Amino acid sequence: MFATMNPKEILNSHNLKRTSCREGIIEVIMSSDKALSENEIRDRLFGNYDRTTFYRSFKTLVESSIVHKIVVDNNLVKYALDNQVTHKNEHAHFYCNECNSVVCLESVTIEKPALPEGFSSSEIDFVIKGTCKLCKEKAE
Amino acid sequence: MFATMNPKEILNSHNLKRTSCREGIIEVIMSSDKALSENEIRDRLFGNYDRTTFYRSFKTLVESSIVHKIVVDNNLVKYALDNQVTHKNEHAHFYCNECNSVVCLESVTIEKPALPEGFSSSEIDFVIKGTCKLCKEKAE
DNA sequence: AAAATATTTGCAACATTGTTGCATTTGATA
DNA sequence: TATCAAATGCAACAATGTTGCAAATATTTT
Numbered sequence: 001m002f003a004t005m006n007p008k009e010i011l012n013s014h015n016l017k018r019t020s021c022r023e024g025i026i027e028v029i030m031s032s033d034k035a036l037s038e039n040e041i042r043d044r045l046f047g048n049y050d051r052t053t054f055y056r057s058f059k060t061l062v063e064s065s066i067v068h069k070i071v072v073d074n075n076l077v078k079y080a081l082d083n084q085v086t087h088k089n090e091h092a093h094f095y096c097n098e099c100n101s102v103v104c105l106e107s108v109t110i111e112k113p114a115l116p117e118g119f120s121s122s123e124i125d126f127v128i129k130g131t132c133k134l135c136k137e138k139a140e
Numbered sequence: 141m142f143a144t145m146n147p148k149e150i151l152n153s154h155n156l157k158r159t160s161c162r163e164g165i166i167e168v169i170m171s172s173d174k175a176l177s178e179n180e181i182r183d184r185l186f187g188n189y190d191r192t193t194f195y196r197s198f199k200t201l202v203e204s205s206i207v208h209k210i211v212v213d214n215n216l217v218k219y220a221l222d223n224q225v226t227h228k229n230e231h232a233h234f235y236c237n238e239c240n241s242v243v244c245l246e247s248v249t250i251e252k253p254a255l256p257e258g259f260s261s262s263e264i265d266f267v268i269k270g271t272c273k274l275c276k277e278k279a280e
Numbered sequence: 281a282a283a284a285t286a287t288t289t290g291c292a293a294c295a296t297t298g299t300t301g302c303a304t305t306t307g308a309t310a
Numbered sequence: 311t312a313t314c315a316a317a318t319g320c321a322a323c324a325a326t327g328t329t330g331c332a333a334a335t336a337t338t339t340t
Contacts, residue, residue, distance in 0.1 A: 157315095157316065157317070159316095159317060159318080161317085161318080162317095189318080189319085190318065190319045190320070191319095192318075192319070192320080193317075193318055193319070196317080196318085197317090197318095200317095214326090214327090215326085215327070
């Protein structure tokens with residue numbers, strides 16, 4: 001879906017105004033193979049935006065399912081594009097304790113587990129923490 | 141392991157000083173069938189403790205694996221007893237969107253997924269969000 | 281192309297949470 | 311009971327979450 005679209009088109013297709021902040025955020029996230037934190041995105045962005053604007057932009061983009069939020073810890077949140085072409089509906093995320101990077105593990109799909117009687121699920125958050133390939137190689 | 145121990149014994153067995161704050165926190169968590177937030181624990185506690193003390197107490201208890209921290213969202217953290225009798229090493233957690241409660245799903249064990257070549261995992265965070273049994277029944 | 285409108289932005293302000301240093305108090309131990 | 315190491319409370323500050331509102335901007339209508 002998003003694979004061939006640019007930020008403008010993505011915003012249009014969700015009936016969102018094409019503001020430079022939103023376009024910039026999408027652009028930066030698209031160009032990264034890793035999930036990025038709010039600060040990482042700000043640093044890579046051209047314009048300078050108010051914290052509030054950022055806050056609300058993310059809220060909007062998450063609500064529209066353009067990006068998804070990955071909560072690694074209560075004080076570490078990263079964002080990745082919700083690319084419905086490459087991303088399975090439910091996929092796992094990997095957090096590297098060494099380099100603090102987060103990647104979507106497209107290959108690790110999540111099967112809805114059997115819940116106790118009477119429970120129903122709408123969303124699954126799956127974060128695997130450990131050491132990534134690069135950091136392991138460095139350690140050798 | 142903890143099932144038959146009281147807070148004092150738990151602290152002793154971990155070589156931690158038995159302070160009233162720590163004992164209280166463990167007591168409150170033990171007496172609840174749900175995971176509790178810092179505020180929920182404070183409200184159920186007798187003594188009045190400084191926020192800093194609370195903060196450091198939780199840190200200590202988590203580091204000693206007496207309680208475990210469940211990060212539902214970046215602004216919703218709950219704590220549960222790390223009862224090694226009933227808790228499998230890796231189990232899933234359930235967050236109810238309606239009543240905001242969190243329970244450990246002992247029955248839902250997590251199988252270590254096959255990671256991409258070169259990755260290794262040390263911890264898995266698995267939070268299932270949805271509607272719990274009670275809230276579903278209420279809705280009918 | 282300009283005006284009307286609806287939305288977004290930036291600012292100020294404040295709440296909540298995370299965190300540290302340090303003096304005082306407390307728990308464990310000799 | 312005295313000693314010592316550790317925990318607590320306080321002050322202070324950083325980071326993040328959140329709202330209201332006036333000014334700026336994007337989109338729609340004329």
